[in-house]
Amino acid sequence: MVLARSPDPDVPRAIIAAATRLFAAQGFDATSLQAVADEVSLTKQAVLHHFPSKEHLRQAVLGAILAHWNDTLPRLLLAAAASEDRFEAVFGELSGFFAADPDRARVVLREALDRPAEMRKLLRGPVRPWLEAVAGYIRSGQAAGKHHADVDPEAYVVQVMLFVISAVATASVMQGALDDDARARSDKELARIARASLFTPARPRGGALPTR
């Protein structure tokens, strides 16, 4: 009888998921390996078996988010190329990516505050192609007169990405801050700001025009 368990590939995954939740809620420094271990009912040493240091665990958490990004966004970009309304497709997928798991937004925003240099590397590296593609869409929209001529395409994309991340990350602050519907109003207004600052008044396709 062999009682030894076979290697369980879900254990590292569960550790990463727990660490993501805790890093998002409290930050990396404020989260102990013991707290991560408690979340998955393991000892601290068991966690250190899978990730030889806390730093390795941090890299794994960021890597999982980036992998998910690389998995989701390119597909969307291809769909957007065929879509009749690229803005709604791209903006919807961008905010959908972070809204699907707000912890992603919180981890990324904390990382930007704690380690700006590493965040800059992500922008210059893995995120760059996606950013350039969307900026390219805006440039062709400008050529067609669909988008404002004074939009700075790259800066616009980076800013809107930052807005979405910040809005999702701090969403709980809005919960009832203005009124009971404050979050829904804020989400809607964010989309409106992104849209209205991009499109020229005579927007060819209807649905989101001012009602007046």
Next chain:
Amino acid sequence: MVLARSPDPDVPRAIIAAATRLFAAQGFDATSLQAVADEVSLTKQAVLHHFPSKEHLRQAVLGAILAHWNDTLPRLLLAAAASEDRFEAVFGELSGFFAADPDRARVVLREALDRPAEMRKLLRGPVRPWLEAVAGYIRSGQAAGKHHADVDPEAYVVQVMLFVISAVATASVMQGALDDDARARSDKELARIARASLFTPARPRGGALPTR
């Protein structure tokens, strides 16, 4: 001969200033009282003499930022009431407040991530009158046809405030992320987005219109 120093009111101020820098850079949990003490060449126990706990020091740091806000913004609001271009006056002062000391933006953003409930209290309390006043300006601008009818005034003000704070707090991420001028481009694009998403096309006063 009395050699004892008279109480120095600048010591607490210097401690708050040092704590603000460290909280902004590393976060509250990752900053030790010893690190704060080292910054002002005191012992940890001396810091605890002025602020009986780390929590008291945190409250003092936030209080100093809020006091500065209450000191600066109402004055601006009165000036804006008389100004010919309220948007530039209000947006300029808002971004100026945080750009004057980016640590303010970083501390506030970290606080929003770490303690959303307390941040919500600020929004519902001390920040509320300022927010309502600016929203009121937007409403009268809408009545005059100057601003888009589908702007949600309160949501717009809160979102733009969040954008400014996030942009200032993460500014170092942008340093050279796109090109050597990335930060200046981002700042300019942020102002453009806030402006273009608010004003109707036929803006009565020139200076910031699209050039085409």
Next chain:
DNA sequence: CCTACCGATCGGTAGG
């Protein structure tokens, strides 16, 4: 304000 400490907990590593 300092010296001298406390209970606890930190990230990480030992042998088995």
Next chain:
DNA sequence: CCTACCGATCGGTAGG
């Protein structure tokens, strides 16, 4: 020899 851990404890440092 491997994996997947365990109980115990390392040297330092946390807030107070």
